[in-house]
Amino acid sequence: DVKVTQSSRYLVKRTGEKVFLECVQDMDHENMFWYRQDPGLGLRLIYFSYDVKMKEKGDIPEGYSVSREKKERFSLILESASTNQTSMYLCASSLSRWGYEQYFGPGTRLTVT
């Protein structure tokens, strides 16, 4: 059974802080993704990675960066948190590039004050 875990369920940070969100998957999946979920906007892709040390921008990468030093771990970094980054952040992983199910983590509810 695929397991995708995220480091925190809830996080409260102050404006300007550097924020790290961690995601770990245990199924040797090649692909990993970071989304943010906002009411009425669905799931929007921030960054994704096809392999270790590889990253690609999604639809809304501004204000974010990512790191993938190991295959099982994908980190999302908010360099200087702002209030408009208050959101639910979901990590996902999938087996391969060509149309495979994405498995989601439980999400991190981030509040920036």
Add this chain to the structure above:
Amino acid sequence: GENVEQHPSTLSVQEGDSAVIKCTYSDSASNYFPWYKQELGKRPQLIIDIRSNVGEKKDQRIAVTLNKTAKHFSLHITETQPEDSAVYFCAACGTGNQFYFGTGTSLTVIP
């Protein structure tokens, strides 16, 4: 890039009735169309998917239809039950496994 539109945004049905959610997409290269269900406070989970070489797929009370010519696909839930209440997301995926999600449909099944 791909643009996925999903309708309706909210849907209420009586228990036992059918529910239909529709999505359209713009990129003819998209070839994989999953549907995810997200219950309140939980993670999205795949409930059914369809690939472009198939027009319809069914799994018990859930079915998905795909019209590649018109670039639209639909989720059909029959004999709805209260536990079907959730937010449903459609997605379209082309080469590269980047999913483009719709904005979601909040389904409420009234007992």
